[in-house]
Amino acid sequence: MSAIMQKEGFEYSFDTSACESCAGKCCTGESGYIYVSKIEIKSIAKLLNLDVREFVQDYLFKKMYKYSIKEKQNGDSFECTFYDSITNGCTIYEARPLQCRTFPFWDYYKTRLEQLKLECPGIRDKELTNV
Ligand code: SF4
Ligand code: SF4
Structure with a gap:
């Protein structure tokens, strides 16, 4: 609809x-930055039932003074690590960062x-x- x-x-x-x-x-294609704020980091970690430190270490990388979500390579495409190509959806949809919401x-x-x-x-x- x-x-x-x-x-x-x-x-x-x-x-x-x-x-x-x-x-x-x-959520895929060229490599880019998917920035997350401190509040968003806490929200996503909570959604995933992860300790914040563990979440940052496993899923984020630092770009200057900000954090961005890691990507995974699929052929020529760079996908956000939270993109699920099977369901064509975001696995952290409820807590996705403002950058994605807007x-x-x-x-x-x-x-x-x-x-x-x-x-x-x-x-x-x-x-x-x-x-
Ligand atoms: S907002 Fe929707 S239609 Fe636009 S690129 Fe993203 S998934 Fe595709
Ligand atoms: S967090 Fe979700 S909506 Fe944002 S780029 Fe990743 S998969 Fe897409």
Whole structure:
């Protein structure tokens, strides 16, 4: 079922139904950073029933002063370690970081719409939607 999302200040819409057939393009593909805050680290560790220190050691790496989730390589693709290709889903969905919750409405894409369209098949031109 189609569910169109819009956000004030963004010149595009997002059709959430595209996620069903997309195979997690935003969780796979080119290597990148999936940043997690201290509060998010605690939430994910709790969800996984892990000690925070153990979670950080096993699932995160440090990038400058921040922590990012580790990736696993699958052929040419780099997948977030929490992406499950069998179910096409996020195994920490309830505690996924803000960076994931707010995609595709990132300030970065406000001036890079064509790039975003290549990365996410759910992007729609705002004027073509009825909402
Ligand atoms: S890339 Fe877009 S359509 Fe695909 S899973 Fe991510 S948000 Fe959904
Ligand atoms: S934490 Fe979940 S939603 Fe975020 S990149 Fe990883 S698998 Fe995708």
